[in-house]
Amino acid sequence: MIREQFRIATQNLRANRTRTLLTTLGIVIGVASITLVLALGEGVRQAVGQQVDRLSGNVIVVKPGNKEAKSLGAFSPYNTAMTTTLTERDYRTVSSIENIKEVAPVMMLSGSVRDDAGRYDDVSIIATTESLVRALNLTVRSGQFIDNQTDRDTVVLGQQLAINLFGTDEAMGQSLLVKGRPHTVIGVVKNTRTPINLSGIDLDHAAYVSLDSGKSFNQGIAQIQQLTVQVSDVSKLSATAKNIDQALLKNHAGEQDYAVLAGYEVANYSNDFFSSLVLVTAIVSAITLIVSGIGVMNIMLVGVTERTREIGIRKALGATDGHIMGQFLVEALIMCIIGGVIGIMIAYLLAFVIASQLYFQPTVSWQIITTGFGLALAVGVIFGLYPALKAARKDPIDALRQYQ
């Protein structure tokens, strides 16, 4: 029976080719957008997760703000205007705790970098120590990174930034103005190609200065956005995190205005911003899908009206209400299934194109494909059911009388 209904449905869909095509296109767009958002969103999540993996999970991150307070945008990586609650004292406290190999402070300053010729770029200025190289797995391409011995007036550039400014990544010895003060380039850091990472900073576009230099830009006060901590013994990771938490609580007079994140918590935490973004975009895409579902319903209702007489004839010849319902439902489902499959394919095509520009991999997973396909199917059932029921309930007498 289902095969027969399939045959009837395809026959009807083929008879109204343009209509079928346009309705299916709606589903394609709906499914494609939602799959795209999920694939890219999940890709971002995994990109950060992989960085934590690379550090073999021995990383603890201390960030300002309460762990529980998760408002959209509060932890936007580029929100440098936010006042941080972490101080240099906290940095020293954490450094002195047992089982800690290294602590890399990150003080972010917004501002511009300018060379003598007036070439100019907006960058993230990161005031930090040498530990950052190991904490974030950076590779120094030429020259050296900031360390204890380096002068206050030296700067290290991200590779992309160097290219933007000087047209080449061989920028050693060049001088430029960082926030109006002259600095000499002493090193270039190789591109990480991970604009999305656990520190939430575009490292390829950053200028690194020493913490002292950073303080001098800020009336001598270190405003630390993040402490990236590496532990010596990974097995004591959570215990160490607890020690840090307690030590900082003392520093902050009992006020929990910072968050200590250990191992995979880091990934989740950094993802909050992206997760919210993905959620909002997914909702918008869901609306697209609902609209295309309404399109399906609309076309099916037109079909039912047009084929009232056919319904009457079929009923007179022995079709049950169920047969008629099945026929129309299968028709809606075929459009949605085909639309779903094409939509998923287009979504992945787009996802790989977009992701290749952003240096991360979109996620290809069964969950996402099933979600996309399942949504298409659900749209077919939900929006196909009412027209199908309407068709099934047609009185054969009225149906036969139409246009007679």
Add this chain to the structure above:
Amino acid sequence: MTKKKTTAPPPLPVIELADLTKLYGHDDTIIHALDGINLSIEEGEFVAIMGPSGCGKTTLLNILGLLDTPSSGQYALAGRPVAEISHRTRARIRAEQIGFIFQSFNLLPRMNVIDNVALPLSYKRGFRHKVLSRASKMLRTFELQEREYYMPSQLSGGQLQRVAIARALVNGPSIILADEPTGNLDSKSSELIMNELREIHRAGNTILMVTHNPDLTTYATRILHMKDGRIARDTKTKKTRKPRGKKRSLGSHLKKMIKEDS
């Protein structure tokens, strides 16, 4: 139903109507389309139903064909009150036991001839190639085998009605309900169609045919004249044919279907 029926005494009353009414409209605009019809039709009868427009002929036919339900009164099909039969079984009876022939042919315009003929078969389980070969065989008896893959729009009126009759007969129904089958045809095609119907009748089928044309009543064994929703005159013109042995009677078939249903 009494025990006596198991001894199969022909002829059996296939259709029995008791005080059947059908009302249309509401309140002060109620129309009595059927107004107390009492009728008993036996297996093998060829009944012509005549009467002016609006006298309830088509309504009666629709109710007999299980497409419509009466407002009051009883309709028993092969001794079984129709009101007791489930929706599903009714649809099955329509598919397997009743053949409809309409004045306007009612072929599906987007399907070719053979698919149209196979339509009643498609609502039963069965392999498609078997269904098609049966439809093809039926078309051959109506000398339409060369038109199998034509679309309805490519056929003449007489051919269309022959396709429609082939469709009505493809399931081997025992009751044929024809609503002015020659109403849209010229006299030559009419005669052809009526000869077909006579053949079908001779094969043991019960036929009820609505017509305006008094000439056609010569084919019938019984003529009903209707007026204002009632039967004004009921004349038997010929002896009812005894159904041939090889055809299973509607009664036994129906009982089997109802048993399967419940």
